[in-house]
Amino acid sequence: MSATPPQLKARKLPVQARSAHTLTVIFDATVQVLLRDGYSRLTTTRVAERAGVSVGSLYQYFPNKEALLAAVMGRHLDHIGEAMEQACIAGKGQDTATMAAQLVDGFMDAKLDQVGLSRALYQLPMALGRDEQAAQTTERCARAIHNMLASRKASLEAQSMAVFVVTTCLIGPMQTLLTGHEPTPENVAALRVELKQLLLGYLQQLLGETKPQPHTVNDSQ
Amino acid sequence: MSATPPQLKARKLPVQARSAHTLTVIFDATVQVLLRDGYSRLTTTRVAERAGVSVGSLYQYFPNKEALLAAVMGRHLDHIGEAMEQACIAGKGQDTATMAAQLVDGFMDAKLDQVGLSRALYQLPMALGRDEQAAQTTERCARAIHNMLASRKASLEAQSMAVFVVTTCLIGPMQTLLTGHEPTPENVAALRVELKQLLLGYLQQLLGETKPQPHTVNDSQ
């Protein structure tokens, strides 16, 4: 199922405690370097240095730099996947509000108890300057959206997080769609419909068109 | 406002038609290389080659490779920003369904009339193999979610796009939050609340707890 390309497979599995430790420090160092220096300055030498091991050790467990990154990302993705599966099991058969809460908390918790790694991986593409641009565009869109919504409801100042959600909740679906196989017109059309439903429901709540749905805000942790 | 770091600024602006054309072909070539060969194989030499100009020409307009990427991404972001502002203007003062439709279509159209570029930029981080992993995790989460929802509603087979939206709509907000400044606990808590509202509303529709909201599905293009 998880068919990892051959060049990305681990070269050797640790058998002694010593090497398991080495593997751990290499992982940690990779994340640190990613966070402190960014992807473009992540070199095998630098990782090894930060980890306090020699480059040779690194290459004992990873056939190449790419495999190292793949492993780090794989770990994180597994963590997310695990968390979501648990959340869904916990939500199974429950009421809708609980399901929603499980999904949100499951995802956010999983991301947040690996904040450093999460940030590093998201920023992976955004070498300095580019993430700045992206942030500015988000700001710009948020302003425009706030402005539009203010035409219908004056007291939006306290709702900046809601505007933020409106601004960003379309990103994930589109990103995922576009990252996969070239999207078909049918998929695109279907996605349009669903996203409109998604936003419509949320905006109606936000603009006070529906009475607040009865649900307990389950503040886990 | 758009404070581009000095090393990323264009080195020289075209004054003759000839150089304007050169700039265009360089942009196009960059996108092509990004799509065909991926980020890791995007070299200035290769871009110049594909563009049919010399490397020197490239460096006449961009101080370095990073600036080239920044420019390409900047263009795309501007396009998105522009589109969203227009959408918001069009939606201003309209009914909620229209607003939702404007936002969705505005965003999707903007992304889609630069599909190639969109895909290239999203994949930028995901050198071969890593995007595969990500896709698998999405699949995994979608299955879990489908399973959970099926405990409440049997006929979900026809709703795969809805499940997809549930699976992915949390990504954007978290990604954006984490990519910016280190998130505060207050922001995190507020986001939890909002995302639960977002999902709750959508899930209620999906599970048939609310009568379908009256809204015209505005199929632009």
Next chain:
DNA sequence: TTAAAAGCTGAAGGATGCTTCATATTATGA
């Protein structure tokens, strides 16, 4: 105790790729 296995080291090979600059070509406008 000791041979074999596992793990570690880091200098150096080799490849790649960014960037420069001296030179050549083309365009402008007086």
Next chain:
DNA sequence: TCATAATATGAAGCATCCTTCAGCTTTTAA
């Protein structure tokens, strides 16, 4: 027409960095 500015060229310098490997140290288990 001609001087000047704009633009284009691409070989080569320079730096970086991935990766290997022969030898050394530590652990295992017999």
